[in-house]
Amino acid sequence: EAQVTQNPRYLITVTGKKLTVTCSQNMNHEYMSWYRQDPGLGLRQIYYSMNVEVTDKGDVPEGYKVSRKEKRNFPLILESPSPNQTSLYFCASSFQTTGSEAFFGQGTRLTVV
Amino acid sequence: SQQGEEDPQALSIQEGENATMNCSYKTSINNLQWYRQNSGRGLVHLILIRSNEREKHSGRLRVTLDTSKKSSSLLITASRAADTASYFCATVDSWGKLQFGAGTQVVVTP
Numbered sequence: 570e571a572q573v574t575q576n577p578r579y580l581i582t583v584t585g586k587k588l589t590v591t592c593s594q595n596m597n598h599e600y601m602s603w604y605r606q607d608p609g610l611g612l613r614q615i616y617y618s619m620n621v622e623v624t625d626k627g628d629v630p631e632g633y634k635v636s637r638k639e640k641r642n643f644p645l646i647l648e649s650p651s652p653n654q655t656s657l658y659f660c661a662s663s664f665q666t667t668g669s670e671a672f673f674g675q676g677t678r679l680t681v682v
Numbered sequence: 683s684q685q686g687e688e689d690p691q692a693l694s695i696q697e698g699e700n701a702t703m704n705c706s707y708k709t710s711i712n713n714l715q716w717y718r719q720n721s722g723r724g725l726v727h728l729i730l731i732r733s734n735e736r737e738k739h740s741g742r743l744r745v746t747l748d749t750s751k752k753s754s755s756l757l758i759t760a761s762r763a764a765d766t767a768s769y770f771c772a773t774v775d776s777w778g779k780l781q782f783g784a785g786t787q788v789v790v791t792p
Contacts, residue, residue, distance in 0.1 A: 611784035668713055671780055673724035
């Protein structure tokens with residue numbers, strides 16, 4: 570089954586404790602991206618990757634890191650989480666064409682206390 | 683920054699009625715896509731309309747695009763309770779970047 574898998578689905582952590590949210594897709598998509606969703610703000614792009622070893626900042630990259638060592642995986646790293654990073658996070662992937670639909674993971678609800 | 687802005691923010695209708703929501707955007711696009719999100723879950727792609735298209739249909743969905751006004755509309759005909767969800771428009775630029783609006787929350791009551 571074609572899918573984007575995020576883990577964990579829920580995470581409560583403390584300020585400053587490094588964490589990683591994993592994202593994996595099985596569709597051989599070149600393009601992967603991370604979004605955060607906050608009430609009233611829709612989805613805002615954090616980072617994206619056009620292919621292996623190619624990553625770039627989205628609209629709200631501060632406080633986040635990513636890596637793309639393999640085509641299927643695109644982990645999101647919070648080196649020192651802060652309460653303002655409490656949010657719902659989504660990973661998405663698509664083929665690297667402008668006419669391609671994006672497939673989303675089920676989301677990771679992160680709370681930083 | 684958000685590219686698309688949906689209107690209205692929330693919409694409440696009864697089963698059988700039509701639901702219309704609009705999306706306005708600021709810069710040129712390659713295509714525009716509509717997505718649906720059930721509460722707290724991942725987004726699901728509904729329909730894509732290219733910049734050289736004016737109207738597209740998919741089942742009970744009808745999408746229009748007016749590039750001169752930089753706007754799009756999504757019409758859901760004969761709404762059902764199962765259509766209750768948030769709907770997002772997303773613009774795609776020539777690089778393939780997706781930018782989402784804040785969404786329209788639709789509630790369909792039986």
